Amino acid sequence: MTKRILIAGLGLIGGSIALNLKEYTDHYLIGYDINQKTLSYAIDKQIVDQVSTDFEAIVTTVDVCILAAPVSKTIKLIEQIKQLKFEKTILITDVSSVKTNVMKIAESIDQAQVTFIGGHPMAGSHKQGIEAAKSHLFENAIYILTPTKTAAEEAISELKSLLSTTKATFITLDAEEHDEMTSVISHFPHLIASSLVQQAKTWQQKHDKIPRLAAGGFRDITRIASSDPSMWQDIFFQNKNVLARLLDDWINEMKNLKNLLDTNDKVSIYHYLEEAREYRDGLDKTKRGAIPSFYDLFVDIFDQPGAILKVIGLLAEQEISIKNIEILEIREGITGVLRISFVSKEDQLASHRLLIQNGYETMIED
Numbered sequence: 001m002t003k004r005i006l007i008a009g010l011g012l013i014g015g016s017i018a019l020n021l022k023e024y025t026d027h028y029l030i031g032y033d034i035n036q037k038t039l040s041y042a043i044d045k046q047i048v049d050q051v052s053t054d055f056e057a058i059v060t061t062v063d064v065c066i067l068a069a070p071v072s073k074t075i076k077l078i079e080q081i082k083q084l085k086f087e088k089t090i091l092i093t094d095v096s097s098v099k100t101n102v103m104k105i106a107e108s109i110d111q112a113q114v115t116f117i118g119g120h121p122m123a124g125s126h127k128q129g130i131e132a133a134k135s136h137l138f139e140n141a142i143y144i145l146t147p148t149k150t151a152a153e154e155a156i157s158e159l160k161s162l163l164s165t166t167k168a169t170f171i172t173l174d175a176e177e178h179d180e181m182t183s184v185i186s187h188f189p190h191l192i193a194s195s196l197v198q199q200a201k202t203w204q205q206k207h208d209k210i211p212r213l214a215a216g217g218f219r220d221i222t223r224i225a226s227s228d229p230s231m232w233q234d235i236f237f238q239n240k241n242v243l244a245r246l247l248d249d250w251i252n253e254m255k256n257l258k259n260l261l262d263t264n265d266k267v268s269i270y271h272y273l274e275e276a277r278e279y280r281d282g283l284d285k286t287k288r289g290a291i292p293s294f295y296d297l298f299v300d301i302f303d304q305p306g307a308i309l310k311v312i313g314l315l316a317e318q319e320i321s322i323k324n325i326e327i328l329e330i331r332e333g334i335t336g337v338l339r340i341s342f343v344s345k346e347d348q349l350a351s352h353r354l355l356i357q358n359g360y361e362t363m364i365e366d
Contacts, residue, residue, distance in 0.1 A: 003063040003162075008032040008055060008077060010042050013095045013121065014068025015133030017166070018047045023135045024165035030058060038130050047130070060086055064162065066119075067094035070231060071102065071238045078105045078116075086113040093119045093159055097182060098238040099146045099175035107148050115155045118146035118175065120182070121168060128228050136167075140323075140343065143168035146175050183242040187235055191243065192250070193225040295348035299338040300361040311338060314358055320347050 005021065007014045010033045018029055031048035032055050033039050039051040052058040055077060059065050065081075067074045074094050081092065082105075090113060096102045099118050106116040123141035143163065147156055160170050173181075200218070204210045236243060260268050301307040308327075315322060324341040342348045348364065355362050 003027045004030065004061065005064045005066065005162075006030045006032060006059055006062040007048065007066045007068055008059070009067065009069035009073070010035075010038050010047070010130045011068065012124065012128055012130070012132050012137075014066065015042070015047060015130035016135065016137040017066060017068065017095075017121075017163075018042070019133050019135040020138070020166050021162075022047060030062065032058060041130055047133070056080055056084060059090075060084055063088075063090060065090060065092045067092065067096075070234045071096045071098050072234050074102060075105055078102070078109070081114070082109050082111075086111055089113050089115070091155055091159060092116045095119055095121055096238075097122075097186070097235055099144075099178045101238055103146055103148065103175040109148075115151050116148045117151050117156060117159050118148075119159070120144040120146075120178065121166070122182075122186070123168075124227075128231075138163075138166035138168040141166075141168045143170050144178055145170055145172045146178055147172065179239055179242050183239055183246055187239055187243060188246045188250070190224050190227065190232055191236065191247075193222045197222050197225045295342045295345050296364070297340045297342070297348055297351055297355075298363045299340060299355055301338055308338065311340075311355065311360070314354060315340075315351055318350065318354060320351055320354075 005027050007018050007029065010018065010031045014031075018031060021027055021029060028050070029048040030050045030052060031039060031042045032052050033042075034053065036053070039053070042048045043051055059081065067077055069077060074096050078094075092106075092114060093116070094102055096118070097120055099120065103118050106118065109116060121138045121141055121143045123138045143166070145156065145159070156172070163170075196218075200210055200214060200222075257272070259265075260272065299311055301311060308325075312322070312325070321343065322340055323343050326339045326341075327337075340351065342351065352362050352364055
């Protein structure tokens with residue numbers, strides 16, 4: 001049955017959901033945003049069927065509402081929803097990466113016609129805005145659901161069915177455990193990445209060649225610091241209590257690590273690094289985590305025009321699907337290395353054999 005679906009917030013996430021639903025369903029899509037340029041783009045590119053700048057007027061006319069605004073704005077929209085009168089049933093969800101504050105206000109909605117199920121698709125991009133939206137953005141990603149206490153199983157199943165075309169993997173959590181876990185593997189690492197960049201900036205005053213050396217590992221570990229500051233400011237303060245606890249843990253961890261260095265405890269340092277390596281490598285073996293963990297193949301290539309195209313062309317001829325490709329500028333002192341990621345072990349091994357047969361040096365990390 002065709003539904004009227006409102007997507008409130010047409011940024012990267014909201015735009016990607018709209019593109020996916022437009023491509024795979026016949027639902028009638030309405031886009032709400034405060035940015036007129038964004039709404040014009042959405043209509044021009046046929047991402048939605050209708051646009052609106054009046055949230056309160058349009059939300060009471062739809063069957064489903066997906067709140068895809070920043071966390072603080074989403075909370076304000078829920079506050080507006082609380083004051084409205086709904087004549088028909090509506091299923092409301094959101095995409096916020098912090099859930100406790102969102103679910104607290106959602107639980108206070110006292111209307112029998114309204115069902116709220118929190119959501120968080122754990123996918124993104126280094127680009128922002130509707131121009132960066134992709135219909136396949138959520139494929140193989142973890143999509144967390146945090147239902148309110150009154151949300152029926154049928155409503156949860158309905159939401160999963162609606163979003164099934166995203167090909168995401170759904171997991172149900174409560175808001176508190178969601179915020180703690182995403183803080184550990186997403187929010188806090190962003191904070192640390194930004195602090196590492198700030199440290200490099202400070203040391204550049206003494207060593208002006210630092211930017212020329214900032215490649216390889218440093219660029220990998222700090223890449224997320226290039227994300228939208230306003231978005232992450234919102235996330236940090238919406239989840240500040242958990243992040244404050246993690247900062248206390250981190251400070252104690254660094255003090256202990258410094259003590260190992262000060263006391264010249266080489267044995268403990270070795271075990272510390274070994275345990276970290278084993279745990280990190282174990283994350284890849286699950287293949288179901290929110291951290292992108294796929295089957296990687298490293299390929300040495302010559303630094304010349306068309307080198308990457310030749311490698312990708314060989315794989316394309318054999319209809320081998322690539323999940324991700326990255327150029328590693330420095331890897332153990334060797335320049336010109338591609339890291340190609342595959343969804344399956346079979347594709348990884350087939351690519352390994354194919355490229356070796358065509359004269360390439362490749363390596364698989366177990």
